[in-house]
Amino acid sequence: MEPPRAILEAHHVTKTFPGVVALRDVSFAVLAGEVHAVIGENGAGKSTLMKVLSGVHPDYEGELILDGRPVRFDGPRQAQQSGIGIVHQELNLVRDLTVAENVFLGREPLTRWRTIDRRTMNAATRELFQRLEIAIAPDRRVGDLRVGEQQMVEIAKALSLNARVLILDEPTSALSDRETATLFSLIRRLKEQGVAIVYISHRMEEVFEVSDRITVLRDGEYVGTLPATQATREELIRMMVGRTLKSFFAEDERTTPGEEVVLSVENLCLTGAGEVRRTLIREVSFQVRAGEILGLAGLLGSGRTEVLEAIFGAHGDRVGGQICIDGRPVVIRSPLDAIECGMALVTEDRKATGLIQQVTVRENLSLPSLRRLVWRGMVDRGAERRLADEFIQRLSIRTPSREQIIVHLSGGNQQKVILGKWLAINPRILLLDEPTRGIDVGAKAEIYHLLRELSLRRIAIVMASSELPELIELCHRILVMREGRPAALFAREEATQEKILAAAAPGAKETADVGC
Amino acid sequence: MSDADATSQTDSPITLRRYLTTMAPRLVREGSLYAAFVILFIVGCLVSEDFLTPDNQKAVLRQISENGIVAVGMTLVIITAGIDLSVGRMLGLASTLAAMLLTGRQWTAATWLALPAAMGVAGFLLALLAKTLLVKNRDDARARPVTIIAFLIGAAAVGAWTIPQVRSGLSIPAVVVVVPLAGLLLGSLSGLIIAKCRLQPFIVTLAMMTSAWGAARLIARSDGGGAYIHQAYEWDVPGLPALRKQVFNLLPVPGIFFLVCLLIGWFILSRLRFGRYIYAIGGNEETGRLSGINVDRVKIAVYAISGMLACLAGVLDCAQYQQGTPEAGAGGELDAIAAVVIGGTSLMGGRGRMIGTLVGVLIFGYLTNILQLCGVHTDVQLFITGAIIVLAVLLQEGFVERWIHRRRDRRAAS
Numbered sequence: 001m002e003p004p005r006a007i008l009e010a011h012h013v014t015k016t017f018p019g020v021v022a023l024r025d026v027s028f029a030v031l032a033g034e035v036h037a038v039i040g041e042n043g044a045g046k047s048t049l050m051k052v053l054s055g056v057h058p059d060y061e062g063e064l065i066l067d068g069r070p071v072r073f074d075g076p077r078q079a080q081q082s083g084i085g086i087v088h089q090e091l092n093l094v095r096d097l098t099v100a101e102n103v104f105l106g107r108e109p110l111t112r113w114r115t116i117d118r119r120t121m122n123a124a125t126r127e128l129f130q131r132l133e134i135a136i137a138p139d140r141r142v143g144d145l146r147v148g149e150q151q152m153v154e155i156a157k158a159l160s161l162n163a164r165v166l167i168l169d170e171p172t173s174a175l176s177d178r179e180t181a182t183l184f185s186l187i188r189r190l191k192e193q194g195v196a197i198v199y200i201s202h203r204m205e206e207v208f209e210v211s212d213r214i215t216v217l218r219d220g221e222y223v224g225t226l227p228a229t230q231a232t233r234e235e236l237i238r239m240m241v242g243r244t245l246k247s248f249f250a251e252d253e254r255t256t257p258g259e260e261v262v263l264s265v266e267n268l269c270l271t272g273a274g275e276v277r278r279t280l281i282r283e284v285s286f287q288v289r290a291g292e293i294l295g296l297a298g299l300l301g302s303g304r305t306e307v308l309e310a311i312f313g314a315h316g317d318r319v320g321g322q323i324c325i326d327g328r329p330v331v332i333r334s335p336l337d338a339i340e341c342g343m344a345l346v347t348e349d350r351k352a353t354g355l356i357q358q359v360t361v362r363e364n365l366s367l368p369s370l371r372r373l374v375w376r377g378m379v380d381r382g383a384e385r386r387l388a389d390e391f392i393q394r395l396s397i398r399t400p401s402r403e404q405i406i407v408h409l410s411g412g413n414q415q416k417v418i419l420g421k422w423l424a425i426n427p428r429i430l431l432l433d434e435p436t437r438g439i440d441v442g443a444k445a446e447i448y449h450l451l452r453e454l455s456l457r458r459i460a461i462v463m464a465s466s467e468l469p470e471l472i473e474l475c476h477r478i479l480v481m482r483e484g485r486p487a488a489l490f491a492r493e494e495a496t497q498e499k500i501l502a503a504a505a506p507g508a509k510e511t512a513d514v515g516c
Numbered sequence: 517m518s519d520a521d522a523t524s525q526t527d528s529p530i531t532l533r534r535y536l537t538t539m540a541p542r543l544v545r546e547g548s549l550y551a552a553f554v555i556l557f558i559v560g561c562l563v564s565e566d567f568l569t570p571d572n573q574k575a576v577l578r579q580i581s582e583n584g585i586v587a588v589g590m591t592l593v594i595i596t597a598g599i600d601l602s603v604g605r606m607l608g609l610a611s612t613l614a615a616m617l618l619t620g621r622q623w624t625a626a627t628w629l630a631l632p633a634a635m636g637v638a639g640f641l642l643a644l645l646a647k648t649l650l651v652k653n654r655d656d657a658r659a660r661p662v663t664i665i666a667f668l669i670g671a672a673a674v675g676a677w678t679i680p681q682v683r684s685g686l687s688i689p690a691v692v693v694v695v696p697l698a699g700l701l702l703g704s705l706s707g708l709i710i711a712k713c714r715l716q717p718f719i720v721t722l723a724m725m726t727s728a729w730g731a732a733r734l735i736a737r738s739d740g741g742g743a744y745i746h747q748a749y750e751w752d753v754p755g756l757p758a759l760r761k762q763v764f765n766l767l768p769v770p771g772i773f774f775l776v777c778l779l780i781g782w783f784i785l786s787r788l789r790f791g792r793y794i795y796a797i798g799g800n801e802e803t804g805r806l807s808g809i810n811v812d813r814v815k816i817a818v819y820a821i822s823g824m825l826a827c828l829a830g831v832l833d834c835a836q837y838q839q840g841t842p843e844a845g846a847g848g849e850l851d852a853i854a855a856v857v858i859g860g861t862s863l864m865g866g867r868g869r870m871i872g873t874l875v876g877v878l879i880f881g882y883l884t885n886i887l888q889l890c891g892v893h894t895d896v897q898l899f900i901t902g903a904i905i906v907l908a909v910l911l912q913e914g915f916v917e918r919w920i921h922r923r924r925d926r927r928a929a930s
Contacts, residue, residue: 314806339808353806356799358866367796368807370789378787421807 013062037211054086055079085163095143257292268321295475296464304464344422391420412443580881581774589822597865598717602724603826607845610830615840634697642670703823707816732842759835782870798865
């Protein structure tokens with residue numbers, strides 16, 4: 001039998017950023033009609049390699065070979081025209097354009113009069129979405145969509161370019177299980193049509209479910225490629241970290257929360273901004289004890305994020321209800337109020353609300369605690385440097401120096417910086433929104449251990465996540481949200497993925513009153 | 517260098533090598549700015565023998581200082597991803613006010629506008645200072661009386677100092693204090709609207725620019741029956757020449773004002789928490805807000821500072837030309853923006869440095885000076901200046917480097 005033909009090959013690719021070698025002499029090949037998973041830890045160079053393949057980084061050493069011919073892309077557009085499509089981990093959509101306008105951005109169909117042919121554009125988008133089984137109206141504004149829906153638009157957009165090689169960088173990190181299943185069936189159909197798919201993910205189960213071959217990168221270097229049928233989970237983890245990682249959680253590591261209630265929320269409500277004034281969440285009540293980790297589960301749009309934002313004062317006076325800290329009612333009208341009450345919020349979207357991109361690791365780490373680091377009105381730069389170094393070491397943030405501009409760090413290390421900047425204010429209440437989104441196995445384990453350590457130090461933690469195994473392993477109790485209201489509350493012992501999903505599904509039978 | 521090495525390196529003290537590896541890209545980019553300045557300077561020496569004379573250098577410093585002072589405020593505003601278009605007309609307003617306050621012998625529209633404004637602002641600033649120094653706790657019962665008393669003291673002090681001078685014409689120090697304080701009020705008004713009403717800085721400051729111009733013309737006309745320009749050759753203002761004099765025959769006074777403003781601006785940006793917040797807001801306003809920054813207050817403050825500096829420049833302009841006119845400083849906002857952007861501050865916000873603004877202002881000033889020394893016609897000067905702005909910004913953005921790299925790559929490929 002003739003071996004399948006390589007459609008895209010990389011030969012000895014090296015890519016450096018200021019102060020960092022992101023890729024060192026990496027070679028690998030993608031065959032026509034295969035799903036090729038690329039895995040590796042934070043900063044292993046996966047995203048960088050994909051950006052080289054898709055023309056985002058035109059300045060690299062080495063060679064790319066497409067269909068047996070050497071190519072060098074000047075930019076993403078040229079790569080697209082050659083049939084290489086990419087969906088980046090971070091969304092790249094124009095928020096104020098409609099879904100259809102985004103899909104056809106840069107190649108809008110025109111009418112006879114050289115105006116944009118909106119009708120054709122919307123019809124084509126609708127057709128594309130039907131084929132992909134995505135239920136989003138083409139004329140909706142992208143900014144009004146949830147993150148998961150935006151991701152589906154991105155994938156649809158890349159597919160609409162008739163890509164022969166489709167690169168998916170962490171495509172499922174924001175998707176619900178149903179959307180993920182839709183995506184996988186789509187990937188299989190594309191594969192049958194001979195499209196090669198490069199699939200980057202941190203979720204081991206997904207990699208085994210969907211891929212044919214698996215390539216492992218570590219610290220910017222190529223480690224090896226295995227057929228999915230021959231690889232085992234342990235072997236892959238060993239290749240990724242260079243050592244064997246034991247299971248994240250041991251029974252004796254579990255913590256027991258204290259008795260005293262630190263945060264108590266009663267009847268929390270939130271109305272949407274703008275003319276509609278839709279109710280986003282209502283009648284949310286719960287209590288969190290010292291050292292307790294409370295999980296917030298629910299589908300996209302169920303109000304998990306809004307609960308955290310409402311408590312943190314991010315929505316100002318659109319919030320109703322009562323928040324008590326240590327039994328005393330507090331008024332929180334702004335994030336500043338919340339911070340002064342000892343709260344911290346790690347937001348879901350690193351790029352939009354987590355980081356200041358243009359500045360250094362040090363400046364990002366010290367931002368919320370600058371009030372403390374002031375000496376006679378001046379920033380105490382020595383204290384600031386010590387703080388930065390302390391947290392770089394404590395959270396093992398991988399950066400060439402504290403003066404590195406933060407965008408050059410990998411996603412997992414950026415996330416650690418965000419955690420670090422909030423831990424630096426010594427919070428009593430830590431609110432986390434998808435703290436492990438788009439993060440690899442190793443960094444996840446580090447963050448889990450960190451949360452456990454914080455729980456031991458009597459910090460009250462509320463954590464929203466779409467990864468149920470994570471919630472079940474980590475949380476003492478799990479509150480399930482459905483359509484803006486609490487639907488069920490499970491203690492860890494009784495929580496299972498099936499029960500949580502059943503409670504979270506819209507239209508499910510109303511669970512009797514959820515007292516917490 | 518592997519990741520493991522990188523981590524261990526952060527623990528070691530700063531070594532020269534590590535310093536250089538993190539600084540190198542920055543040096544290359546900023547180096548091109550300094551190189552452009554040096555080249556311009558050398559060209560100046562070559563084309564005219566008058567260029568390097570102390571008199572000419574002093575003249576340049578005098579000429580750039582107004583634009584420079586305005587550019588310092590503009591740098592702060594632009595780093596927050598804002599823009600202040602009102603500074604040029606604000607300068608004209610200040611020039612008019614200064615002239616009328618200096619020469620007036622009675623209560624005029626100028627005194628009615630400037631003195632209460634200055635009193636209010638002085639009171640507010642003192643109250644703010646007292647609150648930050650004396651009141652530690654938010655719920656402190658002393659907070660209210662302390663701020664009220666401080667406000668009254670501040671307002672009364674400025675009032676007691678300036679009001680008795682109205683009949684004889686305000687003294688120079690009084691004008692140097694009062695007019696910028698009035699400018700601070702106008703600037704903070706722009707900032708207030710931008711922050712609280714969430715409007716675009718462009719349109720709010722455009723409105724302020726028009727209003728300031730109108731106000732200046734109204735005030736000027738109210739006194740002279742239609743004569744806008746307050747000529748000053750008959751002025752008998754003691755101390756006015758001091759504002760344009762040279763200190764120890766070395767630096768022109770406006771130049772000293774510029775350098776002091778620049779130093780304060782640098783100090784704010786690099787040392788103060790307020791400066792850090794300016795960068796943070798320009799980089800990502802939402803992240804800043806969620807990190808507990810009072811975004812509105814920072815925004816109001818930068819526009820207030822910009823307005824204050826524009827009015828300080830207006831007072832110096834009045835002293836320089838010995839006349840006050842609403843038309844002074846027309847288009848000054850664009851010169852300031854150009855200088856700031858040449859200096860490497862990004863209009864997208866979050867990136868920029870005071871030292872860059874200094875070099876930007878110097879490039880701008882020397883360019884005009886060299887063209888004048890060469891006897892180039894004014895119209896041609898404008899044209900050349902425009903071209904040089906584009907060139908400087910291209911250099912600043914690393915465009916030339918990238919272009920060279922790409923050409924080399926392409927040649928290597930073929």
